[in-house]
Amino acid sequence: MMEITMNRFYDEVLELIDQVYEKEDQNIKKAASLCAKSIANSGVIHVFGSGHSIGFGLEMKDRPGSLAPVHNIETTDFVLRGLFSLAEFKDQDNIFERRPHIADQLYQLYDIRPEDVFIIISNSGINGVVIDMALTAKEKGHPLVVVTSWQHTTAEASRHPSGKKLYELADVVIDNCGPQGDALMQTEGKEKVCSVSSITGACIAQSLTTEIILDLQRNKIEVPLFLEEKEEQSKKRNQELKEKYRGRI
Amino acid sequence: MEGTKDFVIKLKKAMEEIKDTQQEKIKIASKMMGECMMEEGLVQVFGLGHAREFSMELGYRAGGLMPFHQFNAKDLALRGKISAQQLQDEDFSKNCERATQLWNLYNIHPKDLFIIVSFSGAEAVAIEMAMKAKEEGHTVIGVVSKACSENSDSQHPSQKKLEEVVDLTLDTCAPYPDLVVNLDGLHANQIATLCGNVVAQMLTAETYRYLKESGKECPVLLSANIEGADVHNRSLSSKYEGRWNS
Numbered sequence: 367m368m369e370i371t372m373n374r375f376y377d378e379v380l381e382l383i384d385q386v387y388e389k390e391d392q393n394i395k396k397a398a399s400l401c402a403k404s405i406a407n408s409g410v411i412h413v414f415g416s417g418h419s420i421g422f423g424l425e426m427k428d429r430p431g432s433l434a435p436v437h438n439i440e441t442t443d444f445v446l447r448g449l450f451s452l453a454e455f456k457d458q459d460n461i462f463e464r465r466p467h468i469a470d471q472l473y474q475l476y477d478i479r480p481e482d483v484f485i486i487i488s489n490s491g492i493n494g495v496v497i498d499m500a501l502t503a504k505e506k507g508h509p510l511v512v513v514t515s516w517q518h519t520t521a522e523a524s525r526h527p528s529g530k531k532l533y534e535l536a537d538v539v540i541d542n543c544g545p546q547g548d549a550l551m552q553t554e555g556k557e558k559v560c561s562v563s564s565i566t567g568a569c570i571a572q573s574l575t576t577e578i579i580l581d582l583q584r585n586k587i588e589v590p591l592f593l594e595e596k597e598e599q600s601k602k603r604n605q606e607l608k609e610k611y612r613g614r615i
Numbered sequence: 616m617e618g619t620k621d622f623v624i625k626l627k628k629a630m631e632e633i634k635d636t637q638q639e640k641i642k643i644a645s646k647m648m649g650e651c652m653m654e655e656g657l658v659q660v661f662g663l664g665h666a667r668e669f670s671m672e673l674g675y676r677a678g679g680l681m682p683f684h685q686f687n688a689k690d691l692a693l694r695g696k697i698s699a700q701q702l703q704d705e706d707f708s709k710n711c712e713r714a715t716q717l718w719n720l721y722n723i724h725p726k727d728l729f730i731i732v733s734f735s736g737a738e739a740v741a742i743e744m745a746m747k748a749k750e751e752g753h754t755v756i757g758v759v760s761k762a763c764s765e766n767s768d769s770q771h772p773s774q775k776k777l778e779e780v781v782d783l784t785l786d787t788c789a790p791y792p793d794l795v796v797n798l799d800g801l802h803a804n805q806i807a808t809l810c811g812n813v814v815a816q817m818l819t820a821e822t823y824r825y826l827k828e829s830g831k832e833c834p835v836l837l838s839a840n841i842e843g844a845d846v847h848n849r850s851l852s853s854k855y856e857g858r859w860n861s
Contacts, residue, residue, distance in 0.1 A: 370824050372641055372817035376634055379813065380627070387623060394619070418676055421668045424808070429665060431794040431803045446692055446699040490840075522840060547838025549678025551820070557835040559823050560816045561678040564671070568809040569626070576618035579798050591801055594792060 370551055375560050378550055385543045386566050387573075394570060397485070397511040397538045398577030404483040404509065405435055405578065406587045410614050412478060414439040414499050415487030415513075416463055421564045422487045422513065425571035427615070430594040433575055434607035437615045439472055439499070447475065469498030473506070477614050485511045485574075489548055489563050491519040491532030500535040501528070512536035513570055515563060518546040542566045618796055622804055625795035629810050632788035637814065640785055644756050645821035647728060647783070651754070652682045652822070653831055656726030657858055661686035661717075661744055662758075663708050666732040668808045669758060672815035673730075675859070677838035679819055681851040684727075684859050686744075688713070690720055707740070709770045714743035722861035729755040733777050734787065734807045736764030742771040745780040757781035758814065760807045762791035787811045 368374060401411050413423035413436060423438035441463060444450045449471075455462050462468065484503040488496040491514040503510050512532050516539075524531045533539045542563050544550075549558035582589045590607050593600035608615075648658050660670035660683055670685040692702040696716055707713060729748040733741035736759035748755045757777045761784075769776050778784045787810040794802035826833045834851045837844035852859060 370820050370827070372638065372820045373634075375816055375820045376630070376813070379816070380630070383623070383626075387619070391619070418671055421671055421808075421812075424665055424668055429805060430792075431796075431805050442689060442693060446689075446702075452693050452695075518840070547677055547840045549838050551678075553823075553833075553835075556841065557678075557833070557837055559678050559835055560819050561676055562816075564668070565809065565812045565816070568668075568812060572622060572804050572806070572809065573619045576622055576796055576798070576804055579801060579803055580618050583799060583801075589801055591803060594794060594802065 370553055370559050374551060379562055379565055382543050382562055382566055383569055386569055389543065390540050390570070393538055393540045394573050395577050397540060398574050399581050400509045400511060400538060401483050401574065401578045402581035402585070402587070404481055405433070405582060405590065406585065407481040409479065409481035409483060410435040410437050410611060411483050411485060412437050412439055412476070413485045413487070414496065416441070416495060418564055419487040419489070419567070422567045422571050425568045426575060430592050432592055433578060434590040434592055435611050435615060437476065439476070441468070441472065443475060463495040468495055469502045472499065473502050480507060483509045483511070485513065486532060487513040487567065488532050489515045489518050489542070489544060490522060492522050492524045492526070494526055497524070497526040497528070497530060497532055497535070500532055504535055509537050510535060511538045511540065513540045513542055513567060515544040515546065515548070516541040518544070518548070521546045540570055542570060618798055622796050625790070626806050626809065629788045629790065629806055630813060633810060633813060636788065637786060640783060641814065641817050641821055644783055644785060645818055645825050647754055647756065648818065648822045649825035649829065651726060651728040652680070652826065652834070653829065654726045656724060656728055657682045657684050657855060658728050658730060659684050659686060659723060660730045660732070661741070662732030663688055663738060663740060665808050666734060666811070669732040669811045669815055672812045673819065675836065677836055679836055680822060681834035681836055681859065682855060684721065684861065686717055686721070688717065691716055694720060696720070708738040709740070711739050711743040711771070714740045714747060718744065718747055722858050724858065725752065727753060729753050730758065731755060731777065731781065732758040732811065734760040734763055734789070735767040736777040737767035737769050739770040742769065742773070742775060742777050742780055745777055749780060755781040757784045758811060759784060759786060760789040760791070760793065761786040763789065763793060763807070766791050785814055787814060
């Protein structure tokens with residue numbers, strides 16, 4: 367058994383990053399094209415992932431060099447908007463994300479328009495709320511991009527009543543190239559150490575931003591990109607973008 | 616010039632720099648974390664906004680170590696200490712009072728170690744939190760993007776930067792400005808969080824190694840797909856009940 371060291375992790379994660387770009391380049395471009403089309407029609411990209419997948423949405427928004435029309439769907443918004451108390455939300459006997467119709471209610475919580483596109487992230491792609499959200503998005507006619515671990519999602523059965531897995535609902539699937547269970551390095555015991563999905567996921571999120579911009583530029587459409595606020599002009603531009611998408615992002 | 620290729624080149628350059636310049640520091644930090652865990656301390660991790668990705672990278676996940684607690688600014692609004700509106704305030708990171716309010720939400724033990732992340736090294740709330748932790752006698756590790764920090768002025772009333780307050784500083788090695796791709800004059804993409812995630816996983820690997828070499832049990836959380844993972848993970852978390860999830 368090889369020893370666990372930071373260098374071993376480093377080498378293995380570099381290999382995985384290369385794998386993502388070799389294998390998924392075309393899928394990232396296809397997904398970017400769906401998003402660019404939506405943005406060209408004044409649409410917004412809604413990003414939804416539960417647990418650690420929340421990081422994917424953070425990568426895509428709210429800083430210089432990222433696109434303005436990106437919205438993160440988060441279940442805690444139910445509490446922030448006063449629809450559930452924190453105690454109701456955290457009820458251990460009735461796990462929030464496994465309750466029926468949560469996805470419908472989430473969908474209704476926001477200003478989501480027909481021209482909008484969805485990105486849903488789940489390593490396993492077999493659990494309730496993400497599949498519910500994907501079903502809702504498809505039912506309402508939105509294009510859907512799914513980011514999942516191919517190795518993981520093909521190894522396990524769906525836990526959704528429909529028997530479906532997340533990737534089956536997608537228009538474009540991007541494999542984050544992570545191993546089943548996400549942990550990377552086998553130790554001498556039964557445990558594996560270090561996880562990779564948020565690193566490869568962040569690569570995918572950043573590359574989506576790049577490719578969406580390129581797609582918009584090719585089609586001569588103005589790019590709604592947040593700028594670094596060095597001058598008054600860029601501050602003004604950022605304010606204009608926030609105004610344009612107010613209440614939607 | 617192709618956008619994605621350019622992005623990968625920049626990312627790998629920064630990662631190379633992590634490997635070349637941060638290894639010794641990551642080893643020292645991991646030893647601090649391992650020693651904290653051996654004494655049943657928790658590692659408290661705090662980062663605002665995008666820097667929260669660093670805490671999420673370490674806290675409660677498959678392949679990670681159990682003894683972490685994540686500070687989350689959103690808890691202030693979820694627990695009714697501030698309004699949802701105040702959470703969105705553009706000056707949130709400049710308001711030192713938020714550090715104390717957040718501190719008071721959680722169950723912090725004297726043996727706990729702190730990791731505080733601020734890519735600019737200049738955010739008032741992060742610096743205030745680091746000062747508070749030092750005052751209370753905790754060891755504090757800072758994570759910054761050094762190039763960005765060198766180009767930022769402190770927002771804290773003391774004019775101090777995060778590096779000046781902490782015991783050890785790790786660098787994400789992201790460049791300044793962290794807009795690594797130029798697409799026909801549009802500056803896009805940031806890599807500080809991504810590099811931070813890499814540093815966080817390197818810390819996990821080395822802390823694991825340190826505990827093993829010290830002959831200790833390693834509290835590694837198992838992936839849910841491994842048989843018995845639920846029971847195993849619950850037995851690890853129950854030891855820190857009311858602390859890891861405070």
